[in-house]
Amino acid sequence: MEFNRKNMRALMRLIAFAVLLLVSLLHLGSVLQFLQTLLSLFSFLLVGLSLAFIMNTLLRPLEDRVFAPLNRRLGKRWQKICRPLCILLTVLLLTGLVLTVVFMVLPEIGRTLAQLGEQLPAFVDDTVLWLNQTAEKYGRSLDALQELDIDWDKIRDEISSLLRNGASSLLTGTFTAATSLVSGVFNAVIGMVLALYVLANKERLCAQARRVTYAFMPEKRADAVVRVARLANQTFNGFICGQFTEAVILGLLCFIGMLVFGFPFAPMISVLVGFTALIPLFGAFIGVSVGAFLILVNQGFLQALWFVLFFLLLQQLEGNLIYPHVVGKSVMLPGMWVLIAVTLGGNLNGVLGMLVSVPICSVLYALFREAVNRRNRENGVDAAKLSVRRAAGWDGPDSAG
Structure with missing residues (x-):
């Protein structure tokens, strides 16, 4: 191989990549921790772009199908308000869907948990009785399972004692959870604002990304x-x-x-x-x-x-x-x-x-x-060599026709 300037540059890039890969593998834990920190720092950006992509799947049909006749009839003035109107409808539709699911499911979850709280002790007793009856049917005794008689009052007292003894840990955990909740809400709000901006200017942003790509890369x-x-x-x-x-x-x-x-x-x-x-x-x-x-x-x-x-x-x-x-x-x-x-x-x-x-x-x-x-x-590989068909009486590769 002729070592001209172009080949030397490619060789140096290959050596640099190999060294970087080796160092990354030797310090894999630190690299993963760095990537996790980087993702947490830019989580709002990921949330915003993800929301924009998901909302765009609903925005595009509204623009291209629902309001397409109006775009052709009403001209440029309508086209200026079509995008904001479609974004508003997208937000309202998604919000309505989420609220419908929440208000339909949350009351049912409350009723389900209440029923489970009432029926779980009886379910445990019935399960123990069924196991004993099954064991007696096959000539075995599971009398020890009768000791599984659960004292729910005792369990409640133990939980209360645990909560009292771990009050400081509970306070710390509550503070951490509240901090995470506030951070999550903040990232969600910023991400939503970013998503709306991306949707409103998606053609211009795509054009800018294309210009940057062609500016710093060979055309091919x-x-x-x-x-x-x-x-x-x-x-x-x-x-x-x-x-x-x-x-x-x-x-x-x-x-x-x-x-x-x-x-x-x-x-x-x-x-x-x-x-x-x-x-x-x-x-x-x-x-x-x-x-x-x-x-x-x-x-x-x-x-x-x-x-x-x-x-x-x-x-x-x-x-x-x-x-x-x-x-x-x-x-x-x-x-x-x-x-x-x-x-x-x-x-x-x-x-x-x-x-x-x-x-x-x-x-x-x-x-x-x-x-x-x-x-x-x-x-120039023959297409017949790239397909495998099972012939009648096929016993192996040598007998394939």
Whole structure:
């Protein structure tokens, strides 16, 4: 290889990257702590951009579809007030949705907790009795389980004593929680203001980002960055719209089915199932697990079992008939990679990681697939060698025809 100025510059960049990677791996704990501190400092910015992106999924249909005829008829004067009006409608719709869910769920949660407080002692006693009867049926004795007679007054006294002895710790924890709450509210307010500004000036901000990209990068590389950004925007937008619509449909179907079959706690469990369904793959089963436990305590094992069977049937109906048409091919990711992405995202950053892992993995998968196809075309590989078909009587690679 000829060591000209261009090659030397590329070699120096490679060496610098290798040294930086080695130092980062040797001090991984400090690097992660620094990144966490950096994220906390700019949390308001992340909140604002996330809110702007989510709100834009509702703002765009309002501008491009609902008010599109007025844009053509009324001219420039209407176009000046169309964006602020659509932003206001977006905020009102989202606020109304959140308030509706809150006021529908909170009273139900209060009633559910009150019922659980009344029925839990009887549920424990019934469980112990059932275990004893089962043990006697099979010739075994579980008389020791009778000692599980719970003295709720004693438990209440112990909790009161614990609270009195740990008053200082409780005060410190309360102060910390209050500080975190104030900080969270402040970041949410600043993030909301930032989101409104981004929505009002999104075309200008995108144009500025393009100018900066083409100013500091070669044109070919800048084209690639813009293409990746466009792909990421389309993927995230399609995923958010599809997943939200699918969660709403699943929650409504669950609510209707629970009312038809007479299951208790229909509003709260349906909202919980719809909310957790925003998490791909595993989310709805989290909601149904909580719902099954509530029904188990309230109406017994058999009714809880019927509820689980009902939800499994509903999940099959929704997954095979509704989900493909609602979400479609907005996230073109095979099922195996969805499972891997959700698992890795959950391990890295909990629920938030599970939410964003699928569209991120979808973007990476699409880029990697394009790179593989391009390399195969450049290398002149025959298309027949890239496809694998199982022939009749196939016993192995050598017998494949």
